[in-house]
Amino acid sequence: MEFRHLGRSGLVISEISYGNWLTHGSQVEEETATSCVRAALDAGITTFDTADVYAGTRAEEVLGRALKGERREDLEIFTKVFWPAQPSPGRNNRGLSRKHIMESIDGSLRRLGTDYVDLYQAHRFDHSTPLEETMSAFADLVHAGKAHYIGVSEWTADQIRRGWALARELNVPLVSSQPQYSALWRVIEAEVVPTCEELGIGQIVWSPIAQGVLTGKYLPGQEAPAGSRATDDKGGAGMVSRWLRDDVLTRVQQLRPLAEEAGLTMAQLAVAWVLQNPNVSSAIIGASRPEQVAENVAAAGVRLEAELMARIDEILDPVVERDPSHTGKQAPPANWRVAS
Structure with a gap:
């Protein structure tokens, strides 16, 4: 494993981090989830990313139990807040209001079995709450020792700049952005990355293998393999469906000889590709099996x-999405995983 600073902060994280978005508490049994976490630790991963909404809080619980007994100071544990973590008739159970943030952090810490998280992230931008209120609440969590750093996920360049300015006024470190990023989905490159480079913010990118499409396991003109994410009716199929077009799958297959020349699997090539971007601090991987x-x-x-890199660009160029206006628009819906 190699390590990178998270943006220009002093926090050092593993350049590959382990995330449990679609797996823990849902797709795989807890014994398998724990085995995957053990495999991550054995491989040198120290950075673990989750969110209260994943599997309706169960993902945090499973991760907390899997990491129990590890030396806390040797880990970087990240979680997020925005959506309702569980079904509730309450009107304040979502968003980035002070009330929701303060109540959500305590629930996350309890489920994770820790006194603090290293990074607490705004899972999406909240258009209904004043940004000043949101950043003030995050600042209070940092000053209280419940979070060491703060970050955002799927915010536009303008939203990041505004949040960073307020965080600076409040003397708290806004150090990260967590966007979707892969060789097929490059919407952050035009605006988000240059802004973050200027401000000293690092990217923690999710879905570097495009929900499994860049592994090459989906073939043009053929049914999706049984047990793959494309057949997961609990949410995975909806996310991967946009890539299951023959024009995309055909071009992905053309990457196979390039991976072989480099001595890599297709998945390794995809993860290595995002790590070539110097603004990427870590790439999040998930797993349903330790291998x-x-x-x-x-x-x-x-x-x-x-x-x-140039040959990869040439092959994929006709099917790559680059429009910066799509930032955050291919994210899960507001009720993502809550009912699972």
Whole structure:
């Protein structure tokens, strides 16, 4: 494993982090989830990302139990707040109001079995709450020792800039952005990345293998493999469906000889590709089996030659999404996973 600073902060994290968005508490049994976390630890991963909304709080609970007994100071544990973590008739159970943030952090800490999180992230931008209120609440959590740093997820460049300015006034470190990013989904490159480079904010990117499409397991003109994310009726299928077009799948298959030339699997090539961006501090991987962790972690420290990067661009260019206006628009809906 190799490590990088999170933006220009002093926090050092593993350049591959482990996330449990679609797996813990839902797709896999807890014994398997724990085995995946153990595999991540054995591979040198120290950074773990989750959210209260994942599997209706169960993902945080499973991760907390899986990490129990580990030396807390040796880990970086990240979680998020925005959506209702569980079904509720309450009108204040979502968003980034002071009330919701203060109540959500206590629930997350209890489920994770820790006194603090290293990074607390705004899971989306809240258009219905004054940004000053949101940032003030986050600042109070940092000053109270419940979070060491704060971050955002799927915010636009303008939203990031406004949040960073307020955080600076409040003397708290807004250090990260967590967007979707892969060789197929590059909407952050035009605006978010340059803004974050200027402000000293690092990217913690999710879905670097495009929900599994960049592994090459989905073939043009064929049914999705049984047991794959495309057949998961609990949420996975909805996210991956936009890539299951023959034009996309055909071009992804053309990456296979490039991966072989580089001595990498398709998944490793995809993870290594996002890590070539110097503004990326870490790439989040997930797993439903421990062996998937071992495969993806092998992308750590891989440096792709400029010629190979150019060939990847040439192959994928016609099917790549680059429009910065799509930032946050391909995210899960507001009730994501709550009912699972």
